[in-house]
Amino acid sequence: MLDYKLLEALATVVECGGFERAGVSLGLSQSAISQRIKALEVRLGQPVLVRAPALEPTLAGRRLLNHFQQVQLLERDLRRALPTLDSTSPRLRIAVNADSLATWWAEAVGQLCQEEGLLIDLVVEDQDVGLKRMRNGDVAACLCASPQPIAGARCVPLGTMTYHPLATPAYRKHHLPAGPTPEAFRHAPAIVYGPHDKLQHRFLAQRGYRGAFPYHLCPSSEGFVRLARAGMGYGMMPLMQVEEWVNGGELVSIVPGQVLEVTLYWHFWRHSGELVEHLTAALQKVQLH
Secondary structure, eight states, X not given: OOOHHHHHHHHHHHHHTSHHHHHHHHTOOHHHHHHHHHHHHHHHTSOSEEXXXXXXXXXXXXXXXXXXXXXXXXXXXXXXXXXXXXXXOOEEEEEEOHHHHHTTHHXXXXXHHHHHTOEEEEEEOOTTTTHHHHHTTXXXXXXXXXXXXXXXXXXXXXXXXXEEEEEOHHHHHHHOTTOSOHHHHHHSOEEESSTTOOHHHHHHHHTTOOSOOOEEEOOOHHHHHHHHHTTSOBEEEEHHHHHHHHHTTSSEESSTTOOEEEEEEEEEEXXXXXXXXXXXXXXHTOOOO
């Protein structure tokens, strides 16, 4: 049988990104955390963490993390059925893309979190790569753009977010005086959320342009919109996030009528218990646009 204090130490080290911070989180010394990880590796006969060049779980470590996430959720169901057991607020670690977090996510899960006493650790990750976090055992569920479930997990489509290529009227007039031509895209500054964000590339590919282009990197949904409103570039934005400025004429499409649609999928482990089922049901009620 596994000692779940050892698994808790492993999960905390991965979540906190280090032994010292994990010790602070669990109220233990760094040495005690190291001893628990070592005991787990001795028990398994193989390492569970790679220390260099970056701290990350091994394949065995990822499988243990996945198991630990599911056990925590199942124990939550058991505590509800047997109230005499010690009860703590359930905590769920989820990878969510920034645009969803900036728009519809809170309204979708807020009531459930209050009713269930659910605490959420949100990991903000681009919709094209968030599933890697779940595959690595770092999160118990993931909202991303991949329709392909990983082994042992379920995948539920939630709907489609529609992105518009928006900028200020002055920006459009200055950088695209002859319209959205390949030459204009070659020189017009764009705004990109992060190195894994490919929305801009997909939009340009729709226009037949696949070359290089200048861009600002801005890993903040709020900052992204502020940069666009300041005339620093054009970017792909969901209308629900910027409707106020679009209606007021502060932001306009650089290619009226052209949009980019991204279908979002909710991934979660098959044996995650009732709480994740309730969360899934709440997310399925969301009307994306």
